[in-house]
Amino acid sequence: MWRQLERGLCASRFLELRLDWLADDREIAVFLKKLASKRPKATLIATCRRVEGGGKYRGTVAKQLIHLADAIRAGCSWYDLEIETASASPAELLRVLLPEGRRLTSAHFFERIPANLERIAANLERTRPAAIKIAAQCDSLAESLKLLAFGEAWARKRRQDTVVMPMGEVALPTRLLTLRESGNFMYAPVENATAPGQISLDAMKNLYRADKLNRKTQVYGVIGDPIGHSLSPQMQNAGFQARRVNAVYLPFLVHDLRDFVDAIGPLGIRGFSVTIPHKESILKYLDGCDPLAEAIGAVNTVIVRSGGKLYGYNTDYVGILRSLESRMPLPNSRVLILGAGGAAHAVAFGLAQAGSCVYVSSRRPEKAKALAKATGGHTIAWKHLRHEFFDAILNATPVGMYPNVDQSPLEARELNCRLVFDTIYNPRQTKLLKLAARRGIETVSGVDMFVAQGTAQWEIWTGQRAPVVAMRKAVENALKESEKKQRATRHQAKRGTKSRTKI
Numbered sequence: 490m491w492r493q494l495e496r497g498l499c500a501s502r503f504l505e506l507r508l509d510w511l512a513d514d515r516e517i518a519v520f521l522k523k524l525a526s527k528r529p530k531a532t533l534i535a536t537c538r539r540v541e542g543g544g545k546y547r548g549t550v551a552k553q554l555i556h557l558a559d560a561i562r563a564g565c566s567w568y569d570l571e572i573e574t575a576s577a578s579p580a581e582l583l584r585v586l587l588p589e590g591r592r593l594t595s596a597h598f599f600e601r602i603p604a605n606l607e608r609i610a611a612n613l614e615r616t617r618p619a620a621i622k623i624a625a626q627c628d629s630l631a632e633s634l635k636l637l638a639f640g641e642a643w644a645r646k647r648r649q650d651t652v653v654m655p656m657g658e659v660a661l662p663t664r665l666l667t668l669r670e671s672g673n674f675m676y677a678p679v680e681n682a683t684a685p686g687q688i689s690l691d692a693m694k695n696l697y698r699a700d701k702l703n704r705k706t707q708v709y710g711v712i713g714d715p716i717g718h719s720l721s722p723q724m725q726n727a728g729f730q731a732r733r734v735n736a737v738y739l740p741f742l743v744h745d746l747r748d749f750v751d752a753i754g755p756l757g758i759r760g761f762s763v764t765i766p767h768k769e770s771i772l773k774y775l776d777g778c779d780p781l782a783e784a785i786g787a788v789n790t791v792i793v794r795s796g797g798k799l800y801g802y803n804t805d806y807v808g809i810l811r812s813l814e815s816r817m818p819l820p821n822s823r824v825l826i827l828g829a830g831g832a833a834h835a836v837a838f839g840l841a842q843a844g845s846c847v848y849v850s851s852r853r854p855e856k857a858k859a860l861a862k863a864t865g866g867h868t869i870a871w872k873h874l875r876h877e878f879f880d881a882i883l884n885a886t887p888v889g890m891y892p893n894v895d896q897s898p899l900e901a902r903e904l905n906c907r908l909v910f911d912t913i914y915n916p917r918q919t920k921l922l923k924l925a926a927r928r929g930i931e932t933v934s935g936v937d938m939f940v941a942q943g944t945a946q947w948e949i950w951t952g953q954r955a956p957v958v959a960m961r962k963a964v965e966n967a968l969k970e971s972e973k974k975q976r977a978t979r980h981q982a983k984r985g986t987k988s989r990t991k992i
């Protein structure tokens with residue numbers, strides 16, 4: 490906990506100490522003794538939340554209050570008292586025990602947002618605190634917006650110090666966006682998340698630059714389900730940072746497109762990326778669409794135009810075309826596409842428009858046939874591939890993607906081509922690319938495609954040239970980091986198997 494405090498202080502001078510996460514009363518006493526002797530220059534909030542209030546402290550109310558009083562003496566200027574304890578403790582007792590500390594009375598709803606927020610806030614106020622806080626699980630952006638609007642209205646009407654915290658992964662972007670309003674704060678764990686949907690302090694500071702957000706900050710994001718794995722926030726935020734654009738790009742976990750579309754106006758979203766599974770379903774919410782995106786039948790980029798009108802593009806094919814064009818002439822080239830899903834569609838239409846002769850091979854022949862027909866191309870059975878020669882082979886299936894890194898859609902003897910392009914970017918070097926490189930064939934990784942589709946999005950939204958080098962570097966760094974973690978996990982799993990075998 491002391492290490493976390495020191496790390497936290499490097500990023501913020503406003504920290505909460507979750508004393509209830511320490512093991513027992515003895516540990517709390519030891520920690521507070523050290524705090525009293527060091528007295529860091531910061532505004533500290535002491536919390537020792539009991540199990541009844543959603544915390545981890547199992548002691549009595551009396552012990553809890555004694556720990557909080559010790560914390561105030563040790564240098565904390567605030568303490569957070571959950572409504573369960575606050576309403577059971579007479580105000581006079583709190584005044585005598587904790588005369589110096591400023592009290593934040595809080596209420597937590599881990600299951601769902603309560604129907605009557607007014608009543609909850611009134612109950613919190615009845616304990617005569619210096620500030621109140623309501624944290625509630627929000628399963629939609631509509632619920633988050635309701636909570637935030639309530640917080641603003643209550644602060645305006647009744648008192649200045651009202652804090653509301655939407656919890657849950659769907660609500661994650663709104664947690665950050667409340668920071669656009671001056672005076673608000675938000676919880677960010679240094680190491681261990683204490684509630685779902687929290688953003689780590691490191692990401693708050695370095696990825697989303699939470700301390701720089703203000704009312705003029707433009708909002709962009711990526712919608713998908715799941716979304717936690719997306720590297721787009723790293724790439725797009727690096728672009729904004731490099732060009733000093735006052736904008737932030739956030740991950741939106743979207744189960745329900747209607748809920749997201751309704752939140753575009755209230756959250757002031759200017760544009761967004763679209764990923765699986767919404768690339769096709771977003772079309773019916775758009776007011777207009779680029780003709781090629783319409784032909785592909787999928788949109789990965791949306792810009793919000795004046796009057797809130799949504800206009801869609803597809804930049805997935807841009808990356809492939811840019812990478813291939815710089816390596817070979819596209820008109821009349823023979824290009825084989827493996828797979829007939831979303832990425833294959835974007836690539837096939839893009840290549841056909843550039844004059845390539847497209848061949849499609851997929852495990853379901855009817856899907857390959859439909860795509861070939863729509864793009865004026867041909868189909869080819871997987872088993873005949875080894876007798877054919879292509880200028881380029883492009884993998885648009887997920888075969889070889891993490892965690893199945895030992896798989897390849899084709900064997901080495903089937904790689905009769907000048908160039909192999911894998912759309913997969915995690916890992917950067919797939920088994921397919923390794924096989925091709927071993928045979929002296931030129932290879933291109935999905936990172937090129939990912940960066941190109943992302944920089945094209947950035948340019949659509951901002952109207953400026955994208956800082957490609959900075960954006961690519963952010964992606965490479967994030968991938969290196971994730972590959973490191975994956976290696977460590979594999980290593981740990983192997984060691985686990987070995988030790989189990991010994992037993």
Ligand code: NAP
Pocket residue numbers: 765805808828829830831832833851852853856885886887888890912913914935936938939940942
């Ligand atoms: P998708 O719409 O689900 O299509 C996947 C295609 O792969 C389908 O044709 C599917 O066949 C086929 N497939 C799946 N598993 C297979 C297997 N074991 N053997 C043979 N074929 C298989 O997915 P998508 O959006 O097109 O994505 C495909 C790949 O492109 C993913 O690896 C993704 O990471 C990559 N991608 C990369 C970028 C980038 O920027 N680098 C952008 C978009 C996509 P069925 O129809 O029979 O299931």
